[in-house]
Amino acid sequence: MITLNDVKSAAEKVSSYVHRTPLWKSETLSRRLGTNVYLKMELFQKTGSFKPRGAFNQILASGKDALAKGAVAFSGGNFAQGVAYASLVLGVDTIICMPENTPQNYVDATRGYSATIDFSPDMHTAFSRYNDLAEQGRKALHPFDNQHQMSGAGTVAMEIFEDLPEITDLVISIAGGGLITGNTVAIMGLKPQVRVWGVQTEGAASMKSALDSGKVVSITPTSMAKTLGAPFVAQDALKIAQKYLEDLLIVSDKQAIEAQQLILERMKVLPELAASCTLAAVDTIKDRFGPDDHLVLLMCGGNESVANLVGYTKMI
Numbered sequence: 001m002i003t004l005n006d007v008k009s010a011a012e013k014v015s016s017y018v019h020r021t022p023l024w025k026s027e028t029l030s031r032r033l034g035t036n037v038y039l040k041m042e043l044f045q046k047t048g049s050f051k052p053r054g055a056f057n058q059i060l061a062s063g064k065d066a067l068a069k070g071a072v073a074f075s076g077g078n079f080a081q082g083v084a085y086a087s088l089v090l091g092v093d094t095i096i097c098m099p100e101n102t103p104q105n106y107v108d109a110t111r112g113y114s115a116t117i118d119f120s121p122d123m124h125t126a127f128s129r130y131n132d133l134a135e136q137g138r139k140a141l142h143p144f145d146n147q148h149q150m151s152g153a154g155t156v157a158m159e160i161f162e163d164l165p166e167i168t169d170l171v172i173s174i175a176g177g178g179l180i181t182g183n184t185v186a187i188m189g190l191k192p193q194v195r196v197w198g199v200q201t202e203g204a205a206s207m208k209s210a211l212d213s214g215k216v217v218s219i220t221p222t223s224m225a226k227t228l229g230a231p232f233v234a235q236d237a238l239k240i241a242q243k244y245l246e247d248l249l250i251v252s253d254k255q256a257i258e259a260q261q262l263i264l265e266r267m268k269v270l271p272e273l274a275a276s277c278t279l280a281a282v283d284t285i286k287d288r289f290g291p292d293d294h295l296v297l298l299m300c301g302g303n304e305s306v307a308n309l310v311g312y313t314k315m316i
Contacts, residue, residue, distance in 0.1 A: 004189030043302030051082030154182025177237020
């Protein structure tokens with residue numbers, strides 16, 4: 001399990017490679033929820049999500065010998081872009097294993113960072129290909145179940161605390177659990193009384209399944225929030241959730257889409273559903289916050305396509 005010191009070490013390593021993203025207070029959302037609401041704008045991170053923080057940390061922690069034959073990652077989403085960018089900057093030859101149904105905007109962006117993409121018919125096959133390439137000597141980079149990825153992700157919470165030491169609540173969406181693990185460890189180490197809320201959509205409730213079962217289980221994601229579509233959560237993420245989560249909130253895709261549109265219309269930024277679902281979730285429990293609380297919603301990414309936006313209108 002990672003510690004606050006691991007997150008601090010990650011911050012020292014990656015700070016020169018990633019953006020320090022802003023923390024915005026929203027008067028509109030504060031009035032709506034009856035408390036002080038802030039958005040951590042990680043969607044302004046390079047590549048459009050928090051993933052480069054962990055990608056850089058994984059590569060920088062590997063050492064030259066481990067990277068002699070290059071690296072390999074698997075992703076059909078934001079991690080692909082994060083690894084591609086980090087690999088480009090650090091001069092590492094990296095192959096990204098992707099399923100063929102990866103949205104075109106993710107494919108184009110990943111290629112834009114000069115990454116080599118290895119397509120497979122589905123994610124299961126892509127994962128097998130990833131393992132094969134790792135066995136051939138490439139350094140394996142994991143999108144969430146890796147301590148350096150988690151520690152890198154936790155640097156987001158360090159920035160939040162530095163900008164808002166009065167924080168009382170932190171709301172984070174959960175896919176494979178790297179983001180919730182790193183940020184919970186960081187914020188609890190800095191201010192133990194902060195309440196951490198996890199959020200998932202109904203068709204991507206891997207953490208809920210794990211908490212209900214008391215162990216990591218595999219699911220088949222169906223949510224439109226594709227970047228929440230991890231088939232399972234990391235074991236460390238489950239332990240963190242069991243110990244620290246104030247609650248795990250589940251919302252529908254429709255609720256996440258409505259929240260996305262509200263943020264777009266009022267804040268003039270476009271979060272992906274994996275980010276907007278945090279607003280949808282706290283909107284259902286606003287009676288649990290008071291006027292003196294300081295609530296931070298982590299806008300983890302903004303890689304949304306125009307085609308998806310058009311399709312979402314049919315859900316409303």
